[in-house]
Amino acid sequence: PGPSSAAPFAEQDAAPRPLGRIVPVPASVTPGGAPYALTAATRIRVDKGSREARAVGGYLAGILRPSTGLPLPVVDDSAGRGGILLRLRAGESALGEEGYRLESGPGGVTLTAHRPAGLFRGVQTLRQQLPAAVERDTVQPGPWTVAGGTVTDTPRFAHRGAMLDVSRHFFTVDQVKRYIDQLALYKINTLHLHLSDDQGWRIAVDSWPRLAAHGGSTQVGGGPGGFYTKDDYREIVRHAASRYQEVVPEIDMPGHTNAALASYAALNCDGIAPPLYTGTSVGFSSLCVAKPETYDFVDDVIREIAALTPGRYLHIGGDEAHSTSHADYVAFMDRVQPIVAKYGKTVIGWHQLTGATPAPGALAQYWGLDRSSAAEKAQVARAARNGTGLILSPADRVYLDMKYTQDTPLGLSWAGYVEVRRSYDWDPGAYLPDVPESAVRGVEAPLWTETISQSAHIDRMAFPRLPGVAELGWSPAATHDWETYRVRLAEQGPRMTALGIDYHRSPQVPWPAE
Incomplete structure (x- = not known):
């Protein structure tokens, strides 16, 4: 349940988006635990020597830096602690070409994939878990929090x-x-x-x-x-x-x-x-x-x-x-x-x-x-x-x-x-x-x-x-449901606006006031 309607707007804004309430909806979501908050100390950590992981890390930093105003250095350090870790693991073959696992908690966010495309798809999930204002190209007030829990996700169709x-x-x-x-x-x-x-x-x-x-x-x-x-x-x-x-x-x-x-x-x-x-x-x-x-x-x-x-x-x-x-x-x-x-x-x-x-x-x-x-x-x-x-x-x-x-x-x-x-x-x-x-x-x-x-x-x-x-x-297929989808889609409205996408305001969707 979200904050009560009586809560002040800023406090509502500070609550992290419920894990998995994104588009496309993930295959498996296990919410739980405290959220992760990006700070001035947050680093984006990648496997040493992985050109692909470093490129995806750079892409993520490019999205996050303008709106958060945080430095978010991309560093070769998969053995350290904290921050946002992007890692490729040969043993995670069950994730396939495009699957990923996102684990979030107060100590950091870890994105694990079998292949680089999976890391990139996981970054889109991480993006959507952050407030819509993260898409803007000027510094926004934040806070920048990712709900706690685990998402394990692979595509239905190739x-x-x-x-x-x-x-x-x-x-x-x-x-x-x-x-x-x-x-x-x-x-x-x-x-x-x-x-x-x-x-x-x-x-x-x-x-x-x-x-x-x-x-x-x-x-x-x-x-x-x-x-x-x-x-x-x-x-x-x-x-x-x-x-x-x-x-x-x-x-x-x-x-x-x-x-x-x-x-x-x-x-x-x-x-x-x-x-x-x-x-x-x-x-x-x-x-x-x-x-x-x-x-x-x-x-x-x-x-x-x-x-x-x-x-x-x-x-x-x-x-x-x-x-x-x-x-x-x-x-x-x-x-x-x-x-x-x-x-x-x-x-x-x-x-x-x-x-x-x-x-x-x-x-x-x-x-x-x-x-x-x-x-x-x-x-x-x-x-x-x-x-x-x-x-x-x-x-x-x-x-x-x-x-x-x-x-x-x-x-x-x-x-x-x-x-x-x-x-x-x-x-x-x-x-x-x-x-x-x-x-x-x-x-x-x-x-x-x-x-x-x-x-x-x-x-x-x-x-x-x-x-x-x-x-x-x-x-x-089991996740397919118009009534829950239209709510998740409505929450994409401010994100599309932040990206400069002048979308059609279909009356079938309960768009929030922007």
Whole structure:
């Protein structure tokens, strides 16, 4: 129980946040004992010689120093006492790649993980246990206390993603890095970048330079567009890696390709390049499946992007190929998937890929609706039972570009209105009929950007729905409960404000006065 309503405000403020009352909710919480308080003497201690632990310690110090005003030196000293200890332990294999254990008491806080990613996820928990003002970049009054007890936490699903469409509207490297930092707070581990579409090609390809120079020169509504140089893309990948997020680049094909077709006449069956496109219709473009040049193009693009991408996956799209016959679609995917493998990557495709023959190890990303046809769901389920892993992105649940209500100024509504409860209140493990939970690799929240053109728009549409998707991906199914979640989410409001995130104040959530 919290302090009585009669308690003075400052005293309420001083009470530590109850252990585990964060987003995503941890797998196991054992509260108890007195809290830990950060002081001028607090040090962040890490394993000697562990570059990864020191980097995570430096990241933590970078969050805490501006708001607390404390020096918080990061020191190689895992044998000492007190402060905040970050330690990697080979023997803690039960914590897996991303799990951690947080132990807090008056003598200090210890974060233990098997792998560096686990330490980083644990730091997000520590962050959220501190008052929301810790996120501010100027000195705040404090106090800075962490409730006593133990959190032991591992994720339910390995893939917890967010997709950003940089094709409909272009977003700069700094804008993408800002989103990466926001995603990190909620333990998201995958950034899927939709790098090509009818309206824009956003990545430099040396062997086909007009893709970016011409195909990247506009966007929805006719703005200037833009593209990432290879160094730009490397910087996004580097920053994501520092937040333990894997970048999945997507080149959508054979449809959604007008920007490429406009850049090179030879990619068109009639040899005539169409004009650049700045509208929002879908399904009208297709690569020429019969032309040998098409596969030279695909090979070059995949080779260059694979070389820039340390992650395991390359997304080949495959959705809404309405201008490609079924036979051509199957033939195209049969040709293209081995090219991805040739360059050392694993295929991800939108779930229409299951209408062809997914390559061994491929993942299909389901973006259908609750009301999608039984036949469409059965096709996906067949592929899943045959070994194709699934990423769940149902459009009427987790498409972050859907309007909350009919009054939402941004966004679209073709999949329906998606309020905060709707985006949270479903179970990925039991969502698709006849799909075993073992086939579900995780969840991903796409943000398509036909109506989204600035970071403030991302903030408004992703938050507060994205934290709920993150919780679906991380937290055990048994913890899933809207009534308790909405209270924890409400407590994220001041934290998002402190971070400069102008989130949507959904009336479904009891936001505190700020």
